Amino acid sequence: MAGPLVVVGGNAGGMTAAAEARRGAPDLEIVVLERGEHVSYATCGIPYLVAGEVASEDDLVHHDPASFMRERGIEVRTDAGVAAIDPEARVVTTADGRRQPYGALVIATGARPVRPDIPGIDLPGVVSLRHLPSARGPRRILAAASDPRVVLIGSGPIGVEMAEAALALGARVTIAESRPYAVPALGEEPAARVARALSEAHVEVRTRARVQGIERAGETLEVVIDGDRVPADLVVLGTGVVPEAGLAREAGCATGEAGAIAVDRRGRTSVEGIWAAGDCAVAHHRVLGRPVWIPLATTATAQGRIVGRDVTGRPGRFPGVLGSWVSRFGEVAFGATGIDAAAAAAEGFAPRVVTREGSDRSAYMPGARDVLVRLVWDEATGRLLGGQMAGSGEVSTRLHTVSTAISAGMTIGELAACDFGYAPPLSPLRDPVELAAAAAVGDAA
Amino acid sequence: MAGPLVVVGGNAGGMTAAAEARRGAPDLEIVVLERGEHVSYATCGIPYLVAGEVASEDDLVHHDPASFMRERGIEVRTDAGVAAIDPEARVVTTADGRRQPYGALVIATGARPVRPDIPGIDLPGVVSLRHLPSARGPRRILAAASDPRVVLIGSGPIGVEMAEAALALGARVTIAESRPYAVPALGEEPAARVARALSEAHVEVRTRARVQGIERAGETLEVVIDGDRVPADLVVLGTGVVPEAGLAREAGCATGEAGAIAVDRRGRTSVEGIWAAGDCAVAHHRVLGRPVWIPLATTATAQGRIVGRDVTGRPGRFPGVLGSWVSRFGEVAFGATGIDAAAAAAEGFAPRVVTREGSDRSAYMPGARDVLVRLVWDEATGRLLGGQMAGSGEVSTRLHTVSTAISAGMTIGELAACDFGYAPPLSPLRDPVELAAAAAVGDAA
Numbered sequence: 107m108a109g110p111l112v113v114v115g116g117n118a119g120g121m122t123a124a125a126e127a128r129r130g131a132p133d134l135e136i137v138v139l140e141r142g143e144h145v146s147y148a149t150c151g152i153p154y155l156v157a158g159e160v161a162s163e164d165d166l167v168h169h170d171p172a173s174f175m176r177e178r179g180i181e182v183r184t185d186a187g188v189a190a191i192d193p194e195a196r197v198v199t200t201a202d203g204r205r206q207p208y209g210a211l212v213i214a215t216g217a218r219p220v221r222p223d224i225p226g227i228d229l230p231g232v233v234s235l236r237h238l239p240s241a242r243g244p245r246r247i248l249a250a251a252s253d254p255r256v257v258l259i260g261s262g263p264i265g266v267e268m269a270e271a272a273l274a275l276g277a278r279v280t281i282a283e284s285r286p287y288a289v290p291a292l293g294e295e296p297a298a299r300v301a302r303a304l305s306e307a308h309v310e311v312r313t314r315a316r317v318q319g320i321e322r323a324g325e326t327l328e329v330v331i332d333g334d335r336v337p338a339d340l341v342v343l344g345t346g347v348v349p350e351a352g353l354a355r356e357a358g359c360a361t362g363e364a365g366a367i368a369v370d371r372r373g374r375t376s377v378e379g380i381w382a383a384g385d386c387a388v389a390h391h392r393v394l395g396r397p398v399w400i401p402l403a404t405t406a407t408a409q410g411r412i413v414g415r416d417v418t419g420r421p422g423r424f425p426g427v428l429g430s431w432v433s434r435f436g437e438v439a440f441g442a443t444g445i446d447a448a449a450a451a452a453e454g455f456a457p458r459v460v461t462r463e464g465s466d467r468s469a470y471m472p473g474a475r476d477v478l479v480r481l482v483w484d485e486a487t488g489r490l491l492g493g494q495m496a497g498s499g500e501v502s503t504r505l506h507t508v509s510t511a512i513s514a515g516m517t518i519g520e521l522a523a524c525d526f527g528y529a530p531p532l533s534p535l536r537d538p539v540e541l542a543a544a545a546a547v548g549d550a551a
Numbered sequence: 552m553a554g555p556l557v558v559v560g561g562n563a564g565g566m567t568a569a570a571e572a573r574r575g576a577p578d579l580e581i582v583v584l585e586r587g588e589h590v591s592y593a594t595c596g597i598p599y600l601v602a603g604e605v606a607s608e609d610d611l612v613h614h615d616p617a618s619f620m621r622e623r624g625i626e627v628r629t630d631a632g633v634a635a636i637d638p639e640a641r642v643v644t645t646a647d648g649r650r651q652p653y654g655a656l657v658i659a660t661g662a663r664p665v666r667p668d669i670p671g672i673d674l675p676g677v678v679s680l681r682h683l684p685s686a687r688g689p690r691r692i693l694a695a696a697s698d699p700r701v702v703l704i705g706s707g708p709i710g711v712e713m714a715e716a717a718l719a720l721g722a723r724v725t726i727a728e729s730r731p732y733a734v735p736a737l738g739e740e741p742a743a744r745v746a747r748a749l750s751e752a753h754v755e756v757r758t759r760a761r762v763q764g765i766e767r768a769g770e771t772l773e774v775v776i777d778g779d780r781v782p783a784d785l786v787v788l789g790t791g792v793v794p795e796a797g798l799a800r801e802a803g804c805a806t807g808e809a810g811a812i813a814v815d816r817r818g819r820t821s822v823e824g825i826w827a828a829g830d831c832a833v834a835h836h837r838v839l840g841r842p843v844w845i846p847l848a849t850t851a852t853a854q855g856r857i858v859g860r861d862v863t864g865r866p867g868r869f870p871g872v873l874g875s876w877v878s879r880f881g882e883v884a885f886g887a888t889g890i891d892a893a894a895a896a897a898e899g900f901a902p903r904v905v906t907r908e909g910s911d912r913s914a915y916m917p918g919a920r921d922v923l924v925r926l927v928w929d930e931a932t933g934r935l936l937g938g939q940m941a942g943s944g945e946v947s948t949r950l951h952t953v954s955t956a957i958s959a960g961m962t963i964g965e966l967a968a969c970d971f972g973y974a975p976p977l978s979p980l981r982d983p984v985e986l987a988a989a990a991a992v993g994d995a996a
Binding site for chain 2: 148
């Protein structure tokens with residue numbers, strides 16, 4: 107490669123690409139340009155920073171910029187937003203006008219929160235979470251209020267995690283969800299399990315809700331939801347993100363799903379010498395067999411590794427994602443992997459769905475907890491397509507099992523026939539995952 | 552079928568076969584003959600019954616004999632040991648001389664504890680655990696002693712679970728293990744994790760130990776271990792089990808591994824009209840591709856389902872076992888699935904082993920716990936062969952994931968490439984299973 111490796115964006119995708127490139131090319135000059143003040147931090151830890159469960163921003167920073175230079179010889183410049191890319195000259199220009207030549211360029215600009223078109227959306231006290239400093243406002247506002255009220259717009263994982271954080275800080279919480287039920291990505295029964303936990307914690311969930319505006323009301327705010335005025339010291343937007351693909355687009359990179367940067371399975375964009383990784387880029391989906399845009403830290407790091415190898419002459423092939431995610435509200439964990447029934451039908455599968463609730467250990471053992479398992483499979487082939495779960499028992503690693511089965515191309519009958527260890531205090535004679543799969547194939551005796 | 556279905560043995564394998572046969576044949580006469588006082592109970596719950604964590608024997612009984620008749624029309628006779636089988640006449644004779652004709656016979660006689668050839672092994676206070684009543688003696692002895700001492704011979708899962716139970720009842724505990732380290736089935740590093748937990752709980756573990764005899768010493772016992780006299784109010788044998796195959800052998804059924812009843816993948820013995828299921832029988836192993844004898848409740852119920860179907864004209868094919876098991880000592884869970892490196896080498900594989908310790912959630916979250924993952928794979932093909940784990944974090948369902956990957960025939964690289972959900976309080980960015988697999992394929996950056 108003639109010239110340095112330049113990485114635009116210093117979080118999961120970018121820093122992983124840089125670190126992996128260093129492993130393959132000990133002498134390569136590597137420069138990371140990050141527009142914010144931190145690199146290599148745990149975005150997904152922000153709700154726990156707000157809650158105070160994580161004590162300080164520093165705890166969420168895996169590596170500081172100086173340590174990258176010291177330990178890996180990677181130059182990291184913060185407050186270094188990139189204004190333009192010249193792919194012919196192979197030069198990027200930062201916001202302060204500095205020109206940085208590159209031999210290879212990795213774009214890892216991430217995604218940014220959607221700010222819906224609601225009157226009052228730009229009022230102080232209406233926040234999105236994305237970078238570490240975005241935890242500061244919510245903490246300050248909730249600490250200052252004597253009887254804090256929080257309105258969360260959207261009930262995806264971030265909305266629900268922020269509900270938990272707000273409750274931990276003594277707030278009363280309202281969630282406004284435009285769809286018929288909270289956490290719609292889970293499907294009906296697992297979502298109902300989360301709804302029960304929200305209700306038991308006295309979180310008000312307003313479904314099919316239309317947020318009509320946000321207004322000042324003295325020192326605080328009021329959110330107008332379906333004509334009702336809901337007081338709020340803090341409004342948190344959990345209305346999704348969009349890819350930060352503008353810079354790449356202006357450089358000529360083709361875009362794909364949701365406007366994210368199109369990349370092949372080696373992480374290369376349509377422009378010679380430019381790769382992309384992370385939330386700004388599409389990713390190959392294992393079940394759908396084509397690119398999707400599902401921004402997740404796991405995907406970003408996996409893409410970063412592939413890109414870091416490819417730019418240093420060790421081409422790989424991105425294995426693909428299943429969009430696996432997991433989240434928590436209080437004692438109830440929930441998550442999903444693969445595709446749901448609606449997506450399966452849209453894709454031409456003949457989806458069938460089975461749902462079973464089981465115990466996380468032998469029911470006679472003290473402390474037994476519930477796990478609700480929903481599996482989606484294709485009736486024509488038996489192929490397992492997706493899984494969604496919720497419960498007070500262990501959910502995240504049970505989703506690992508379903509994800510593994512989907513990745514392997516297993517049928518639901520093959521999943522039912524797996525041999526899972528059993529011990530009364532740890533895992534029941536038939537695991538909830540096995541029970542659900544067995545029920546699907548009429549083998550539930 | 553001419554004549555009733557008779558099932559000999561009323562626990563996991565037998566009762567599952569009976570219940571499954573009922574599903575397939577609503578009008579079939581079904582008779583279960585059980586020599587003990589209970590049927591359908593959780594043998595694996597016995598250590599928790601001893602500990603008092605489970606309050607009563609009834610809690611471990613899934614169904615009483617009368618309920619089988621009432622709810623499923625299955626006649627269950629307890630205290631009905633079978634003395635002989637006449638496969639020509641298709642009649643079994645019980646110990647009290649009653650003759651019971653059968654159309655089909657399922658032998659599910661289980662296994663019995665090994666009583667090693669040690670002087671004093673038959674003294675009162677030296678016990679094996681197998682049936683629910685066997686919990687009574689240990690509870691009574693430990694309750695009566697003012698400073699109870701327990702010696703456990705053998706450090707398999709039952710030995711370690713009984714160590715936990717004895718500690719819960721205030722006992723001082725010594726484990727005598729003949730092999731170089733405790734819980735040898737785990738392999739060295741996971742076994743060392745359990746050894747650390749045992750040590751922290753002040754359990755004395757004597758390895759490479761030779762138990763030379765057990766002697767009376769006033770009101771209690773002394774166990775002579777390598778010349779030392781270790782006092783004991785209670786001695787528990789955790790020295791394994793052997794199949795109860797004598798009855799079947801006398802009826803002409805061929806036996807296989809470890810003297811267990813040979814069955815095909817439909818559960819049929821070599822004698823027409825006789826099936827077998829559970830701890831008395833062999834089972835097909837998925838990795839080895841041949842029958843093995845690994846007595847486990849999970850295998851017994853899976854075999855019972857296959858047999859119950861086959862006897863009622865719905866032949867299936869037993870999918871095979873991986874010998875998956877899991878156990879616990881205090882806060883540390885441990886277990887294994889598939890085969891270890893020694894077995895793999897003996898089988899002609901070129902085994903490689905990787906071990907990694909990871910956190911069960913993001914390390915910055917409060918309460919993060921350790922999970923040690925050891926994976927065995929075949930260097931020639933990459934095929935995953937086995938996994939062993941130990942740690943204070945979630946182990947049992949992580950073993951489910953490895954078991955699923957082995958069942959699917961995944962390579963270790965394919966396991967490394969699985970897409971696992973991540974949330975800081977639930978599951979780390981890279982799961983310990985993924986980390987171990989990634990390290991194996993040089994992908995651990």
